[in-house]
Amino acid sequence: MKTGILQSILLVSLIVATSVHGIADDNANEVFARRILPLAKADKPSSCTECHAAGVNLSQYIRDDASATFVALRSAGLVNSEQPEKSKLLELIARAPDKGDPLLAKIRAEELEAFRTWISAAAKDAQIAGAPASSAPIGPTLPPEVIRHARRDRVLASFIENIWIERERCAGCHSPDKNQRVVKEHGDQISWIVSNDAAGTLAKIINHGLINLDDPNKSKILQKPLGEVEHGGHVKFTRGTRTDKQFRRFLDDYVATLTGKYHTAAELPQQPDLVVVATAQHLRVVELPRAYAEKLMRIDLHRWTDDGWTSTPVASVDGRGNPKNAMFQGVVFATLPRTMDIAKEVETRRQLPGGRYLAKFYVDQGDRTAKNRDYEFGESDLVGQVEFDGPWPAGYSPPKIIKSPEVASGRQ
Ligand code: HEC
Ligand code: HEC
Known part of the structure; x- marks a missing residue:
């Protein structure tokens, strides 16, 4: 046996x-x-x-x-x-x-x-x-445009131009080169930024589960800084701002790509012709009437050239002012054509030259962004404009300081 x-x-x-x-x-x-x-x-x-x-x-x-x-x-x-x-x-x-x-x-x-x-x-x-040739298709079934769109280098480019450009707002508490104090209290999980490494940061955001693949608007990376869920860093930006739109532009597209929502080239999102990158400069508006300070606003900057004011803004700032001190302040973002090497521009931190500028003030007096956070300011939101001149050094102490236009009559 x-x-x-x-x-x-x-x-x-x-x-x-x-x-x-x-x-x-x-x-x-x-x-x-x-x-x-x-x-x-x-x-x-x-x-x-x-x-x-x-x-x-x-x-x-x-x-x-x-x-x-x-x-x-x-x-x-x-x-x-x-x-x-x-x-x-x-x-x-x-x-x-x-x-x-x-x-x-x-x-x-x-x-x-x-x-x-x-x-x-x-x-x-x-x-x-020896078997006879076959016409049975093999390989990916999606059109090449969709396959291209889903390439990691393309995903990363979108992350850079929509979210990475804002990292300075988060770095103090979320970047390991700056957040030692915060880590002591909240643990290493809080470090979702990898300094000077956009790809590494995106990987961390994904690995830490900060993107919600069922509903991109419910992603922690968006809801925390909006203050829609409790956030140790409080509200960093509000709904309807350029930042809100850009975070969502990346998140919506990322989730659609990863979950196979795109089947044809026509379904892919249109890329805007203009891209913004943070400059080293800050703009402060003083004597801001309450009617403006309480609302979402955007200031577009046009520069004086030999041909007059530039037709498209060279830079812009947006956000909410502070009614308590009648001020608004923000980092200025330069507007660049997509044809430039955006990833490089993001790292360069360009500086707007000194000189003559025209600041056009758009204010959401009707609270349209509250109803539709994708609302884009138009001519009907233009409340006034202010010219300024002179040198414009980098940094926020001091920023460039300008006065607000008066409250336009008939509005309020
Ligand atoms: C090192 C990066 C890399 C890896 C790994 C890679 N690819 Fe690609 N793939 C690319 C790039 C970049 C393109 C864009 C066209 C080109 O450069 O050839 C591409 C294009 C393609 C395309 C054509 C779509 C178009 O743009 O027309 C197909 C299909 C494809 N890859 C399939 C695959 C498959 C299958 C694998 C795994 C076996 C794979 N790739 C692995 C980088 C890569
Ligand atoms: C002043 C400090 C501070 C700033 C600035 C800040 N945060 Fe936070 N953030 C915190 C603290 C503290 C926590 C941990 C407690 C919590 O979850 O709210 C946190 C948590 C988070 C989390 C959850 C992390 C996790 O893995 O659970 C996300 C996502 C986040 N913040 C996003 C942002 C974004 C995006 C910005 C910039 C636009 C930002 N934060 C700016 C302090 C800050």
Whole structure:
């Protein structure tokens, strides 16, 4: 009895050993089942995710069986039956970033090895390689514009121009180079900024669960600074401000991208032609009438040039004033055409030259932003304008100080 069991164990091990050897070498169907199919499992992260936040995945290149997969890949020009090593699919998988994640590098090496082994085996298998060409599509089904939009470099660019530009407002309490005191009280979790690293910061925001994939408007990264949920740093900006719109522009788009909401190029959000970046300068408005100080306002700055005032504002400031001291103060954001290298401009901290400016005051006297936080100021909100001149040093002590226009008659 005992010897019988031992014998069968030995026999089984012998069979396993020979078949493992056989599989690794030549049985394309077995290699497919053992090494390729598991790569198609939904919960398996593929190396593609290192550069594509959504839209493409290795599983899109795998069918239910070896023949169907091989034929479709070959018909799509992705495998080369004559020289399997030169298959395009292998090039696609081998693509790696300069400084990649070691874990994904390991996954990539495994994927590459599995496909290399399987493609060579399948190319030698008369039944698989001899099958007629097929028109069955393989690969991602989304249009290229949607795939492009979901690339991580594009997601990061949107994060930079919509949220990273505001980091200075949060850094004092959330950046590890500045928040030692706050960390003592609230713990390391509070450090969701990685100093001088936009990509690292975005990764932290995601890992800390600060984005709500079910409802982007309920994301902590938005609701905390709005004061819609309790926030140790109180209200940092209000609904309807440029900052609110920009945070939501990023969050809405990020969530739509990650949850596969975009199917056609037409559904993708339009990119604004103008982008804003923080300057090193501050503007203070004094003698602000209560009727303005209590409302959301925006001040657009036009600069004097040889051709007169610039038609589009060169910079703007927005937010709420303080009725108690009749003042408004804010960081000035320069308006730049998208054609510039925005990521670089964000780091440069440009400075507006001194000289002549025209400040146009827009005030939400009808509280339209309260009803619709996406409301954009128009000519009917323009309450007045003020010219100023002279040098404009960086920093807030002192800021550039100008007087408010008088309350326009007939409004209030
Ligand atoms: C190192 C970054 C990187 C990795 C990893 C990567 N890709 Fe890409 N992929 C890109 C870039 C960048 C483009 C844009 C076009 C180009 O440069 O070729 C792109 C374009 C594509 C496109 C064409 C869409 C278009 O823009 O026309 C497809 C399909 C694609 N990748 C699939 C994959 C698959 C599948 C994987 C994983 C096996 C993968 N990629 C891994 C960076 C990467
Ligand atoms: C004056 C300090 C201060 C400033 C400035 C500040 N915060 Fe906070 N923030 C806190 C404190 C304290 C907490 C921890 C208590 C809490 O959760 O409210 C916190 C928590 C958070 C959290 C939750 C973090 C987590 O992992 O639970 C988010 C998100 C956040 N803040 C976003 C912001 C944003 C965005 C800004 C800038 C626009 C900002 N905060 C500016 C003090 C600040």
